[in-house]
Amino acid sequence: MNIVVCGKIIPASTVTIELDPNTKRMVRKGVTHELDPAAASAVEEGLRLSEKHGGAVTLVTMGISEVTIGIRNALAMGVASAVHILDDAVAGSDTLGTAKLLAAAIKKQPFDLVLCATESSDSYSGIVHGQLAQLLGIPALTFAKEVTADGGRISIHRQSENGYDVVESTLPALVAVSSGINEPRYPQLKGIMAAKKKEIKVYTAADLGLAADQVGEKGAREKVLTIGRPPKREAGKVVTDEGEGGKQIADFLAEIKVI
Template sequence: MNIVVLVKQVPDSGAERTLRADDNTVDRAAADNVINEMDEYAIEEALQLQEAGGGEVTILTMGPERAAESIRKALSMGPDGAVHVTDEALAGSCALATSRVLAAALRELNPDLVLCGAESTDGRVQVMPHMLAERLGMAALTGARKLTVDGDTLTVERQTDEGYEVVTAATPAVVSVWDTINEPRYPSFKGIMAAKKKPVRTVSLADLGIPAEEVGAAGATSAVLEHRRRPARSAGVTVADSGDGGVRLVEYLATEKFV
C-alpha cells in the first residue's frame, strides 16, 4: 500500500506565540517550531500499517525551508522518504489554497491512503481532510480512533462526543486521526542517523503548475485584519452573604449574561 502522511510544522503550543505586526500572521521565525502533535499519530498509524502489510510511507509537507527540520524528525520515526513543497509565494496561504497545493502534490504521489492529524494546533479548523478528499475525488474518513485495513476496504471507528461511529470506504481515501488511535514511537538513534540519508524531494509551485498569485496572502480568501494581546486577568468579584447573597449572585450572573 502506498501511504502518504501529511505533516505540518507548527509553533510549539506549549510556548508563547505572537502575531506579526505587518500582516497579522503567526510569527513563526520567533517561535519554537515542531511537528503538529496530531500528525505524529498519523505517522505511527502509517508505520503500523506498513509493518503489517508492507508498502511505502511518504511524508508530505508544505512549508518554508525551515520545515525541513520537522521532515527529518518525521523520517527518524521510520517513513521511507518525503516531499517538501516550498515556495516563498506560499506564505500566508489560506486553507483553500493550501488544499489546492497539497492536492496537486498528492496527485503526483498517487497514494492508496492519505493519513493526517484531525487538526493542527495553530489553525484548528479541521477542514483539510475534507477539502483534499473533495479535490481528489476520494472518500473522507475523519476523526478516526481506530483504523482497520482489509484489502481495499478501510473501516474506521469515528470518534464523536457520544461515542463512535463505524464507517467503511474503499481505497483510495483520506483518513484523519485523533490522539486516541495509538501511541507514537520515539525515534531511535539508528532511526535518527538513517533519516539523514533518506530522500527528500523539494517541489515548487512551478513544478505543480500553480500560479504564484493564486496562493499566499495575495490569493487568500480570508485574512486577519487586526489583533491585540489578551488583557491581563482582573481581580474577581466577591459577593458577601448578608442574607441576600443568593439574590446578589444571580444579579451579578445576569449582568454577565450567564442567566
C-alpha cells in the first residue's frame, strides 16, 4: 500500500507566537519548528499500516526552509521519503491554495491512501483535508479514531458525540485522523542516522504546474482582515472563608445562574 501523509511542520511549542501586523501572518522565519504533534499521529498511523500491509510511507509538506528539521523527524520515525513544497511564491497561501499545492505534489507519485490530521495545531482551520480529497477526486473519511485496511478497502471508527460510526471506502481514499488515535513513536538512534540518507524532493509551485496567481498571496481568496489579542481576563472574585465561605460561593453561583 502506497501511503502519503500530509504533515504540517509548525513553530515549536516552546516558541512564543508573534503576528506580523503588516502581513497579518504568523512570524515563522527564524523560528524553531517541529513536526505538528497532530501530524505525528498521522505519520504513526501510516507507519503502522505499512508495517502490517507492506508498502512505503511518504511525507508531503509545504513550508519554509525552517521546516526541514520536522521533515527529518518524520524520516527518523520511519517514513521512507519526503516531498517539500518550498517556494517564496507560496507564502500567503490560504487553505485552498495549500490544498492545490499538496494535491499536485501527491499526484506526482502512485498513492492508495492519503493520511492527514483533522486540523493543524497552529492554524487549525480543519478544511485542508476536505479540499484535498475533492481535488484528488477521492472519498474523505474524517475524525478517525481507529483505522483498518483490508485488501482494497479502508475502514474507520468515526468519532461521534455518542461513540463512533463505522465508515468504509474503497481505496484510494483520504483519512483524517483524530488527535489521540495513537501514541506516536520516538525516533531511535538507528532511525535518526538512517534519516540523514533519505531523500527529500523539493518542488516549487511551477514544478507542480501551478501559476503564481493560483497560489500564495495572489491566489488567496480568503483575507485576514484584522488580528488582535484576546481581551485581558478580569480579576476573579476572592472569597475569604470566615465561616460563611460555602454560602458565599453558592450565592455567587446562583447569581450567575450556574446553579
